[in-house]
Amino acid sequence: MKNQMFKKVMPLVISAAMLVPAMSPAMVMAEGGEFAGRKITLTTAEDWWNDTYQGLIDAYEEASGVEVEVNILPATTASEVIKSQFATGELADITMNSASPSELTYMRASETLLSVSDQPWVEKISDTSGFLYFDGNLYGLPLASQDFWGFTANKNVLEACGLEVPTSKEELVNCFDVLLEKGYIPFYCGAGDSWMCGNITSSGIAKEMEEDPGVVELYNTNQRHYSDSESFKAMLQDVSDWAAAGYFGDNFMSQTWDGMQDAVANDECGFNIGLTSWLTTVDNMFGEGTSDKLELIPYYIGMNDTIYQSTCCELYIAQNSKNIDVCLDMFNWLTQDENLQRLYDGLGALSIFKGINSNGMRPSTQSLMEKLSDGTYGLHVSHNSVIQGQDWDVFCSLMQEVYMGNMTPEEFCEEYDDFRYSICVALGLEGF
Amino acid sequence: MLKKKMYPRYFLLLTLLVYIVFYIVPSLLGLVYSFTDKTIYSGDAMNFVGFRNYLQLIRQNRFVTGLKNTFSFTIITMILKNVLGFGFALALNQKLKTKNVLRAVYYLPVILSTLIVAQIFKAMLLPDKGIISQFLLPFSSALAHFDWLGSRSTAMYMVMIVDIWKGAGYCMVIYLAGLQAVPQDCHEAARIDGATGWQTFWKVTLPLMISSVSINVLLCVIGGLKVFDLIIALTNGGPGMATQVLNTTIYSYFGSGALSTGCAANVMLTILVVICFALVKQVFNRVEEKTL
Numbered sequence: 001m002k003n004q005m006f007k008k009v010m011p012l013v014i015s016a017a018m019l020v021p022a023m024s025p026a027m028v029m030a031e032g033g034e035f036a037g038r039k040i041t042l043t044t045a046e047d048w049w050n051d052t053y054q055g056l057i058d059a060y061e062e063a064s065g066v067e068v069e070v071n072i073l074p075a076t077t078a079s080e081v082i083k084s085q086f087a088t089g090e091l092a093d094i095t096m097n098s099a100s101p102s103e104l105t106y107m108r109a110s111e112t113l114l115s116v117s118d119q120p121w122v123e124k125i126s127d128t129s130g131f132l133y134f135d136g137n138l139y140g141l142p143l144a145s146q147d148f149w150g151f152t153a154n155k156n157v158l159e160a161c162g163l164e165v166p167t168s169k170e171e172l173v174n175c176f177d178v179l180l181e182k183g184y185i186p187f188y189c190g191a192g193d194s195w196m197c198g199n200i201t202s203s204g205i206a207k208e209m210e211e212d213p214g215v216v217e218l219y220n221t222n223q224r225h226y227s228d229s230e231s232f233k234a235m236l237q238d239v240s241d242w243a244a245a246g247y248f249g250d251n252f253m254s255q256t257w258d259g260m261q262d263a264v265a266n267d268e269c270g271f272n273i274g275l276t277s278w279l280t281t282v283d284n285m286f287g288e289g290t291s292d293k294l295e296l297i298p299y300y301i302g303m304n305d306t307i308y309q310s311t312c313c314e315l316y317i318a319q320n321s322k323n324i325d326v327c328l329d330m331f332n333w334l335t336q337d338e339n340l341q342r343l344y345d346g347l348g349a350l351s352i353f354k355g356i357n358s359n360g361m362r363p364s365t366q367s368l369m370e371k372l373s374d375g376t377y378g379l380h381v382s383h384n385s386v387i388q389g390q391d392w393d394v395f396c397s398l399m400q401e402v403y404m405g406n407m408t409p410e411e412f413c414e415e416y417d418d419f420r421y422s423i424c425v426a427l428g429l430e431g432f
Numbered sequence: 433m434l435k436k437k438m439y440p441r442y443f444l445l446l447t448l449l450v451y452i453v454f455y456i457v458p459s460l461l462g463l464v465y466s467f468t469d470k471t472i473y474s475g476d477a478m479n480f481v482g483f484r485n486y487l488q489l490i491r492q493n494r495f496v497t498g499l500k501n502t503f504s505f506t507i508i509t510m511i512l513k514n515v516l517g518f519g520f521a522l523a524l525n526q527k528l529k530t531k532n533v534l535r536a537v538y539y540l541p542v543i544l545s546t547l548i549v550a551q552i553f554k555a556m557l558l559p560d561k562g563i564i565s566q567f568l569l570p571f572s573s574a575l576a577h578f579d580w581l582g583s584r585s586t587a588m589y590m591v592m593i594v595d596i597w598k599g600a601g602y603c604m605v606i607y608l609a610g611l612q613a614v615p616q617d618c619h620e621a622a623r624i625d626g627a628t629g630w631q632t633f634w635k636v637t638l639p640l641m642i643s644s645v646s647i648n649v650l651l652c653v654i655g656g657l658k659v660f661d662l663i664i665a666l667t668n669g670g671p672g673m674a675t676q677v678l679n680t681t682i683y684s685y686f687g688s689g690a691l692s693t694g695c696a697a698n699v700m701l702t703i704l705v706v707i708c709f710a711l712v713k714q715v716f717n718r719v720e721e722k723t724l
Contacts, residue, residue: 076668083687087687192671254559394494398672400670403671418492426473426691428471428473
């Protein structure tokens, strides 16, 4: 009798024991928030994603019991893939994209994205750029640094060549000549990827905007074109001349991330394009203090002598997402002060949120901030963030022709104006 | 008497429906859109604009460059894939102990995914770090430092080499099948008549292989005109517009939201493929008539 009972009970006990590990995740999840057990998807690119973001997402998963599936796209194809996703409407619940809807018009914000203007965290945002709002609405969570970009001078290399950090375009070109003579790459340029290729043109119409802020409206109503801009063409001419003179090295059509970090860390180049949060990346990759030798100076190119204030990566919720409630919950959690502090400490860059000051800012970043505060350096915003109807991939493929000396600034402007015209027509912009 | 069994015609309906929904309707819609101003931003609204999109395309340097590159890519890869494929087939049609292994080796690139092939070659062709650079280093540091995919003068040739490497095995298989169908007595008769190896190939083997050549050339022409994935993965059309072909141009139009312009370019590509197909087919029909 006892034996029979044992035989009946034991299988039940064993099966229950075997179910425990299988059930445990659900039990843990049940301890999370009201959305425990739900799953959301997030699409981003390897250029924009880093350990700090991932750490924060992991912490949210732990706190809420929500599973966040992060799909990280390769840097080289991310912009095309995301553009296609917006064209077809097949979006993840959350998409991290490189800029605001005013800059990336293909996102068709009012049709595809959820407006988050009424969310409680919006009042924490301190927007100095004016780019975040589009059609009077805020469509994304600007959960990235407010980055400042400049030409990055490697003081170690300059010192080895007996040079000072340049304070004008003439001095910069003089440095290039000396560096070239001494066997250094004067200016590391990975024009193979659109990020570097297009970024150098950010200041193209800065001079015009400084003289007449209303000039942007002329571009956006088909009354002015890139081919009318002397400052834009002067910038293109410099790119072409510098490439022809060998200032960008032999292989300037490489991918930035294939070699730039090493070239900077190993003192192989005198200058490159850098940004404030990237200084933290350098330290993380090559050891604390590596970035101390770097100094961000203005884009001394064309007619420009200012630092570039960029728009920042934002997280966008798809209007057709079935998990809008979970996404908003995640946004609310991410924008709690302690989480924002953790994020900006990790990024080591300026915060776009009021009262959040990063403790991870590198000395080079602090030095730049001081120069911006005391007026030593001015700021510019990129032409493509204010002039509508851009296609960055086409822009950059034409820019590569300029780098290679296969297209003159005039030819570039004519061809891009023509391509931009078709986009502006597609967008239904007034005047096109 | 056994009656010939006929399947009911309605068996065709399902296949026909799939074909109409997924091929005919999209093609017709594309044709209609190419004469309108439809964009991804315009919703259902569209206006008839005649040939405006076509005229705009012909004026654009981007499209013309794509057209030129497509033709040069198609012609060069078609010739080399066929020459190499025929060469491999002739070599592996001999009595070799290793012929089955070698056939598998030459055919292997065909079964690999184009994207994987592109990634492998991208890594191999990296300046300084790639395996090809490492191989070239003892001979010339300049060559080892050279950016094969990033240089305007070499990028298109590199893409062609990869395409030929990947496609020659496919041509080889078709030629091998053709060679095995060539009657041995023709070769023996030629040998008895004192024909040299070259004469046998030129006067006997090649004429009897015309149908295989025709198939291979047609497939290579169509594949070349439609090339897309290899270029997107290997160079993304760059540097500049050096490897821009028709399909990557169409992709950029669709990417920028200009649906109607993209559709117009697509219609032009389709017409081009049909014309090339008809021309090549006609040429080979005449050659076949002459030889048989």
